[in-house]
Amino acid sequence: MNGKEEEEEVEVEVEVEVEVEVEVEVEVEEVEVEEEEEEEEEEEDDEDEDAVLMSRLVDKHTPYVKYQGFSLPHLTRRLDIAGRDITRYLIKLLLLRGYAFNHSADFETVRMMKEKLCYVGYNIEQEQKLALETTVLVESYTLPDGRLIKVGGERFEAPEALFQPHLINVEGVGVAELLFNTINAADIDTRSEFYKHIVLSGGSTMYPGLPSRLERELKQLYLERVLKGDVDKLSKFKIRIEDPPRRKHMVFLGGAVLADIMKDKDNFWLTRQEYEEKGTKVLEKLGVTVR
DSSP: OOGGGGSOOOOOOOOOOOOOOOOOOOOHHHHHHHHHHHHHHHHHHHHHHTEEEEEEESSSEEEEEEETTEEOGGGOOOBOOOHHHHHHHHHHHHHHHTOOOOTTTTHHHHHHHHHHHOOOOSSHHHHHHHHHHOSTTOEEEEOTTSOEEEEOTHHHHTGGGGTOGGGGTOOSOOHHHHHHHHHHTSOTTTHHHHHTOEEEESGGGGSTTHHHHHHHHHHHHHHHHTSTTOGGGGGGOOOOEEOOTTGGGHHHHHHHHHHHHTTTOGGGOOOHHHHHHHGGGGGGGGTOOOO
């Protein structure tokens, strides 16, 4: 398994306030009106920042929910599909195509191929039709030994397991329905905010097309299960999925920020000397009871 997929995940949200000074000559009455408008806008922004639903697609796929600075562990859901599972599935698809790959020896090679060529199809039926009737999806890939192989429908078929787990014999719903179920398990007054603050993080979110496919499926689920098919009301449904460019390493970056913030707080750290003197009992410093 790739070492990057084994990294411990840490998520941290850091709010940074940036002050910008602007000189504008206006009448006093106008300034007062502008200040009132700015205060209203700031209040709206604060409300928007209160709810965050972070979908971690790294080692395993887990929607992590935070509201007003507090995590909500009772809303945590888990999909037992990791990046390595997608790689194994791609190996299987390539074997069916006639290429000889070893699940162990060639794992890293296929993983690199996956990261370069695979994508999430927006409309799976249309992608399947294109793969069957045309060669527009076919891409060439040079293996380390110099061999050239062609990859077509496998490019979208492998990541499709994220949305259809049964393809790799995993029970449960796909990542879109998992997110939908997570949000709808929250208090009804907070759901609309969660839909507008979905943040993707982790290596498996880097597939091109994943954010748009996720949004499409969430809208469809909302239409069917919440609006009961009423298309007219769908226009009022607001959803926003954030996919930061550096989301692949967001977990590490969050851990680095946390470590920097807490570096001067001795009660949050255990030193080698403390461990050598007290052994596992040193964990009591962090409130952990060792039996």
